[in-house]
Amino acid sequence: MSLRWKIFSLYFVILIISLASTGLYLYGYIEKSYLDNVKVNNLMQANMISNFVARFVGTSSSYLIEPTILEYAKQINSRILFTNVNGKVLVDSAPSKEFEGKVINNYNDVKEALAGKGSTSIHDINGVGWAMYTAVPVIAKNNIVGVILISSSIDNVINLLNSIKYRMIYTFTGIGIIVSFLSLLVASYITNPLKRLTEATNILSQGKLDYKVDVKSSDEIGKLANAFNKMSFNLMKIDEERKRFVSDASHELKTPLASVKALIESLINSKNQDVNFYKEILKDVNGEIDRMTRLVNDLLELARMDRMKTAKVRRSEISEIILDVIDSLLPVAKTKDINLEFKGKNGVFAEVDPDRLYRMVYNIVENGIKYTHHGGNVMVGLEEDEDNIYLTISDSGIGISEETLPKIFDRFARGDTARSKKSGGFGLGLSIAKEIIDMHEGKISVESKVGEGTVFKITLPKTKKN
Ligand SMILES: Nc1ncnc2c1ncn2[C@@H]1O[C@H](COP(=O)(O)OP(=O)(O)OP(=O)(O)O)[C@@H](O)[C@H]1O
Ligand SMILES: [Mg+2]
The missing domain is CATH 3.30.565.10 (Histidine kinase-like ATPase, C-terminal domain)
Structure with missing residues (x-):
């Protein structure tokens, strides 16, 4: 995987994790606030009805309980059930009166209320929608005499929460796409000079020693590019020096070789039989050979020192x-x-x-x-x-x-x-x-x-x- 994609993936993973955790936290917080609000409201209403009913239970005015519950249910646009202490429904505000006479003490909220605690729960009722059940005990003369159970629709709250949820998903996805795109640009911005440096290194390794890379930034990559340019400049200088050295050395060897050749040719072509003439020329040849030997020795010495620097x-x-x-x-x-x-x-x-x-x-x-x-x-x-x-x-x-x-x-x-x-x-x-x-x-x-x-x-x- 290229560095560009590595940087991009890293950005992407960090982005997804941060967006997802922020989103989940925010949504959880909003959902809890809304639902807590509804819960508190419902418990207040349930307690009000419960207090009201408690005053009439077991008195001569108990006939007032049912009409009051019906009236209240209409006002708060909810269904209200009133059970006795055994969980048997005495009043059901729904027109069908479907639950009247039935025992509902198996409902969790009712159980809790019979145990003396207010309780709420949320249900998705088939074909009806989302509802919140709120149950509180009815307490008369310090005894639990029954339960008020309110079932109210919370469709509007759930719809609102859903719309917040989708808005957040859309917004966060949008942010995600934009930031991902930007991170891809940033990754390219970071890695492009490296790409150029790699290309330059390849060109250099093919022997184009004077190749320069054009990176102007002053960051670490810029410094690397500068070091690269310095290196290529020095390599070129060393290479030039080496070439000049070889050409100079060959030239220096060529001169005595040419003299030796000329001297020997003059011997070959000479008609002179005089030994002294021969000796004179051979002395010159010997001198040139000494000179070449000295040069070769010097060159060998330099080569040895090049190899062994200490x-x-x-x-x-x-x-x-x-x-x-x-x-x-x-x-x-x-x-x-x-x-x-x-x-x-x-x-x-x-x-x-x-x-x-x-x-x-x-x-x-x-x-x-x-x-x-x-x-x-x-x-x-x-x-x-x-x-x-x-x-x-x-x-x-x-x-x-x-x-x-x-x-x-x-x-x-x-x-x-x-x-x-x-x-x-x-x-x-x-x-x-x-x-x-x-x-x-x-x-x-x-x-x-x-x-x-x-x-x-x-x-x-x-x-x-x-
Ligand atoms: N003491 C000196 N006085 C004047 N010029 C000098 C002196 N030492 C060196 N140079 C100059 O520096 C040059 C380089 O010296 P270097 O000893 O490297 O080469 P060279 O004497 O010419 O040849 P080689 O030493 O290889 O026989 C000489 O050619 C000479 O021009
Ligand atoms: Mg010298």
């Missing part, structure tokens, strides 16, 4: 790792006459993945050397406090322009200067460094001025949170 940490001495990096980069620095130095604290420990940390520091220091002129400086600093370690890698190099700065951590991002210098980099070093810092739940920031130099600041927590 670092396998162990307590390590950070200055030792930094000194290892400096040791291995010192020869490169020397070729450019660059002063590469560690100016930080020793004996600083933190929970890190030492191989990855080495890689991160290496990539940034290597950049420092690569993008600094002959005779420049590259410094590595290390500080700590209770929770974090702070690494600073600064150089007096060419600097990074403001437009390039926000992009340097992207994969395959290279500054124009770097390109023009044909630095030979792939633009992967910093993105790998950034991934490693993310894995350690750390932060990296960079400040740079073109022509003056660059400072990378890295904060790493000493212990991993989870």
Whole structure:
């Protein structure tokens, strides 16, 4: 069952229950009030006649009883029976006098009255209609000497009650239909945006990642739609990044492959028999293969980190790792006459993945050397406090322009200067460094001025949170 019908059914059931219970309660109340009113009236009249009759029973004026009863019956438009203490009818006001002489002490009302209590009951008399029987005892000198039984038609009351009943049924049914219709509209109003969201999800799952759903409300469904749109936007961005990554990676592989092919072809076509010529070309081929190997290794490293987002940490001495990096980069620095130095604290420990940390520091220091002129400086600093370690890698190099700065951590991002210098980099070093810092739940920031130099600041927590 769809949500729309569920909401509608719920509304409907609540509506029926509330309308039915209100209707039944109201009708019961009205019926009781009307009938109680008639009852009280009839008992009053019966008591009046009973008092009157009581005065004459067993006196010389008892002959007055019958005409008085007949007269009264005419006035109140009812049938009046008067019985003696045994329930034998002495007077029947009906012209037929049908009951005179009959014993009616088997009538419940008569029984009650003979026991001293006034009593009423309602009967549907075949062919005549609705009647109310009212019986009261006739008490003379503290003794029950008989019963007055009045039978009056209550057709008008019953008809009125019936008409109230039908009016209520019609009104409540009308209300029921209108409210049901409205609840169907409300249910549609609630579920339509959900329907659109479902459609959008299906479209998205078919690969149309930039699909947006148009829901403007600010309620929970609106929030869901916003979250959906954000998700589809992010999916699209991730997808674009992936596509660009694949195309950049292929492009980067294509260039060295093309050079290798050109070099080999020149060997094949060469008439030159000189071994040194061959060696020279094979050296170039070897260089290109090294470059490709480096690229493939970088790509594999990134793929590994994409798969495993958390670092396998162990307590390590950070200055030792930094000194290892400096040791291995010192020869490169020397070729450019660059002063590469560690100016930080020793004996600083933190929970890190030492191989990855080495890689991160290496990539940034290597950049420092690569993008600094002959005779420049590259410094590595290390500080700590209770929770974090702070690494600073600064150089007096060419600097990074403001437009390039926000992009340097992207994969395959290279500054124009770097390109023009044909630095030979792939633009992967910093993105790998950034991934490693993310894995350690750390932060990296960079400040740079073109022509003056660059400072990378890295904060790493000493212990991993989870
Ligand atoms: N210390 C720095 N000084 C000036 N420019 C820098 C520095 N570090 C990075 N850059 C700029 O940021 C770009 C990205 O750096 P990244 O290390 O990711 O790539 P790369 O050095 O070009 O290549 P790879 O590191 O993959 O060999 C560089 O091409 C360069 O333009
Ligand atoms: Mg680099």
